Amino acid sequence: MLVTNDLVDKILPILETQKIFFIDVETDGLEPYYGNRICGIGIGIASGKTYYFPFRHKHDQSKNLSQEYLKLLIGILNDSEKLIGYNIKFDLHMLIQEGLIPWDKELVDVLVAIRLIEKERFPELGLSPTIDRIFGEGNSKYDIETKIILRKNKWIKDFSMSPEKILGPYCEEDVMWTRKLYIHSEYEIKRTSQEKIWNLQQKLTRILLRMEFNGIRIDSNYCKQALNLLNEYKPILGKKIFDLANREFNILSPKQIGEVFTDLGISSPEITNKGNPSWNETALFQIDHPLSGLIREYRTLGKLGSTYLEPFVDYLTLHGSFCNWGTATGRLSSRDPNLQNIPRFITSLSGEITLEQSKEVQERIEAIVRARKGTSVLIGGATLSAMTGFTTEKYYSDEDSERISIRRLFIPRPGYKLISYDYSQMEVRTFISYFSNQRISDLMKKEGFDFHKEAAKIGFNKSGNEPDFHFYRQMAKAITFGIIYGIGNARLASQLGKTEEEAKEYKKAYFKAIEGSREFIRETTNNAQLHGYVINKYGRKYWIDSGKEYVAVNYLVQGTSADILTERMIALEDYFKAVRGKMLIQIHDELICEVPEDSYVEISKKVKDILEENSLDIPLVVDVSLCDPSWAHKKDLVLI
DNA sequence: CCTGACTCA
DNA sequence: CATTTGAGTCAGG
Numbered sequence: 196m197l198v199t200n201d202l203v204d205k206i207l208p209i210l211e212t213q214k215i216f217f218i219d220v221e222t223d224g225l226e227p228y229y230g231n232r233i234c235g236i237g238i239g240i241a242s243g244k245t246y247y248f249p250f251r252h253k254h255d256q257s258k259n260l261s262q263e264y265l266k267l268l269i270g271i272l273n274d275s276e277k278l279i280g281y282n283i284k285f286d287l288h289m290l291i292q293e294g295l296i297p298w299d300k301e302l303v304d305v306l307v308a309i310r311l312i313e314k315e316r317f318p319e320l321g322l323s324p325t326i327d328r329i330f331g332e333g334n335s336k337y338d339i340e341t342k343i344i345l346r347k348n349k350w351i352k353d354f355s356m357s358p359e360k361i362l363g364p365y366c367e368e369d370v371m372w373t374r375k376l377y378i379h380s381e382y383e384i385k386r387t388s389q390e391k392i393w394n395l396q397q398k399l400t401r402i403l404l405r406m407e408f409n410g411i412r413i414d415s416n417y418c419k420q421a422l423n424l425l426n427e428y429k430p431i432l433g434k435k436i437f438d439l440a441n442r443e444f445n446i447l448s449p450k451q452i453g454e455v456f457t458d459l460g461i462s463s464p465e466i467t468n469k470g471n472p473s474w475n476e477t478a479l480f481q482i483d484h485p486l487s488g489l490i491r492e493y494r495t496l497g498k499l500g501s502t503y504l505e506p507f508v509d510y511l512t513l514h515g516s517f518c519n520w521g522t523a524t525g526r527l528s529s530r531d532p533n534l535q536n537i538p539r540f541i542t543s544l545s546g547e548i549t550l551e552q553s554k555e556v557q558e559r560i561e562a563i564v565r566a567r568k569g570t571s572v573l574i575g576g577a578t579l580s581a582m583t584g585f586t587t588e589k590y591y592s593d594e595d596s597e598r599i600s601i602r603r604l605f606i607p608r609p610g611y612k613l614i615s616y617d618y619s620q621m622e623v624r625t626f627i628s629y630f631s632n633q634r635i636s637d638l639m640k641k642e643g644f645d646f647h648k649e650a651a652k653i654g655f656n657k658s659g660n661e662p663d664f665h666f667y668r669q670m671a672k673a674i675t676f677g678i679i680y681g682i683g684n685a686r687l688a689s690q691l692g693k694t695e696e697e698a699k700e701y702k703k704a705y706f707k708a709i710e711g712s713r714e715f716i717r718e719t720t721n722n723a724q725l726h727g728y729v730i731n732k733y734g735r736k737y738w739i740d741s742g743k744e745y746v747a748v749n750y751l752v753q754g755t756s757a758d759i760l761t762e763r764m765i766a767l768e769d770y771f772k773a774v775r776g777k778m779l780i781q782i783h784d785e786l787i788c789e790v791p792e793d794s795y796v797e798i799s800k801k802v803k804d805i806l807e808e809n810s811l812d813i814p815l816v817v818d819v820s821l822c823d824p825s826w827a828h829k830k831d832l833v834l835i
Numbered sequence: 836c837c838t839g840a841c842t843c844a
Numbered sequence: 845c846a847t848t849t850g851a852g853t854c855a856g857g
Binding site: 837838839840841842843844 | 852854856
Binding site: 473 | 855
């Protein structure tokens with residue numbers, strides 16, 4: 196029902212009697228924190244009745260309800276107990292701009308429920324494709340027809356341009372279908388015994404809403420400074436490349452890079468997934484020509500600028516969005532911007548050749564070289580320039596004006612400290628928990644326990660003091676991740692820099708050392724084959740295609756880890772409410788938070804305890820670091 | 836193995 | 845001519 200000025204006084208009292216609402220808002224754009232606003236609100240109630248309240252349609256403003264009524268409606272929503280919507284965080288951010296206070300309400304995202312019950316992972320997760328899948332093709336006709344009208348009239352980028360007569364019924368259909376999907380998914384979740392995981396996911400929605408609402412502060416001065424530095428240096432580097440190549444070309448185009456190298460008589464040592472010559476980092480590492488190092492450098496700078504500096508330069512606070520739907524395993528994903536892949540390394544602009552590098556950088560290079568041992572031309576000092584034509588490093592210092600750290604952009608609000616809480620070797624611990632290896636479980640309770648070191652000791656019969664022990668630790672580490680990721684023997688071998696036969700031998704020794712691991716993997720794969728699904732420790736069900744059973748172990752380990760963190764974030768919510776702490780970013784096994792600076796040490800002690808506790812009884816260890824004054828300055832925080 | 840963003844063609 | 849699409853690359857776990 197389209198709510199008009201003569202109806203509104205009769206309808207609001209009906210809504211006042213309700214505690215649960217289905218909601219869908221229409222807006223003039225997608226960015227609630229950068230000026231976009233609601234033009235109308237769709238509301239559904241338990242009986243199935245739906246209403247559309249137009250407030251800011253530009254087409255015929257006489258049909259809009261006054262701002263007084265908007266306030267009254269928000270008041271009614273504020274008195275409710277439960278709000279249900281499809282991709283509900285978007286609607287809530289918009290409603291927050293109008294005064295909605297959702298922080299103690301039950302918030303239900305029907306999209307999240309749908310993802311738990313659909314066997315297949317469909318790429319189309321919008322409301323209309325979903326109702327077609329679940330209730331039959333053709334049910335979303337209203338959506339297609341409305342979108343055609345909107346597009347034809349150029350209203351598609353700003354729905355508020357359209358008349359309420361068009362958008363109202365459309366919005367009400369959305370609300371109606373949201374309700375139907377909700378009823379359906381409630382039933383299906385019970386039928387597939389996923390109540391536990393659904394309960395966690397539901398609570399997580401409110402936490403993610405809060406994180407997105409909080410946002411994270413950006414040091415825009417540093418951002419501008421870094422961008423200037425980059426823009427000064429990039430043309431110089433470009434010119435160097437053109438001089439060496441004896442021509443101008445688009446350095447970011449793999450195709451054109453290929454042409455340049457072909458003309459120099461150099462062919463690619465790698466191929467892409469589609470079988471074309473590849474010019475990625477691994478390939479360039481193996482090419483003994485000064486161009487390859489410079490191209491790698493140019494690409495890194497390009498990425499830094501276009502992905503991590505330019506998009507942030509006009510903002511003081513970044514409000515990304517975290518999705519608790521969409522991933523195969525139950526992890527979160529992050530977008531607009533993606534805050535889960537902010538570079539850890541620091542990029543040096545001077546083009547210097549640095550031989551002394553941090554352990555982390557060394558390992559990175561070693562891994563690449565090892566992967567191509569035998570075919571690599573990377574032997575001896577002559578090729579070092581290709582390898583280290585530029586450097587990336589781990590530690591940032593303010594004095595160094597020739598280096599750029601993206602994490603340096605991220606700072607706390609005034610009055611707060613930025614703290615990072617990191618799970619130590621979380622996936623490994625989850626992996627071990629699947630086959631109750633008591634001996635390792637006991638060791639894992641100790642602070643600073645290094646699983647890879649231990650695996651190398653017992654797997655390869657080492658004491659830990661051998662000169663080549665580092666090598667064996669790397670082997671053990673590669674095998675552990677290889678197993679968790681479900682990679683085949685061939686890829687493991689290439690990663691180890693060994694033949695397939697040798698890799699198998701290493702794996703055998705490993706399985707023998709880590710008692711129970713082989714049986715766990717075998718059983719999991721068998722279950723996937725037998726039933727077509729596996730179930731993780733929280734009851735999350737993963738449907739697995741025949742022939743892809745090797746993903747099952749990864750799904751269980753990655754998914755259970757993700758669900759542990761979800762459970763712990765829920766546990767943190769109440770405590771943070773009491774002490775004014777804020778969760779800002781989750782990166783799978785790490786939580787970046789803002790904590791009041793006057794008591795950050797005491798609070799962090801408690802947070803560590805909360806995060807280490809868990810209902811699965813896995814011995815988890817959380818490392819706490821202070822990021823002061825920025826994320827780039829991350830340092831261990833000793834808590835006594 | 837699980838992601839998302841950007842660029843080119 | 846503008847917009848969409850697939851491939852390639854690379855940032856994180």
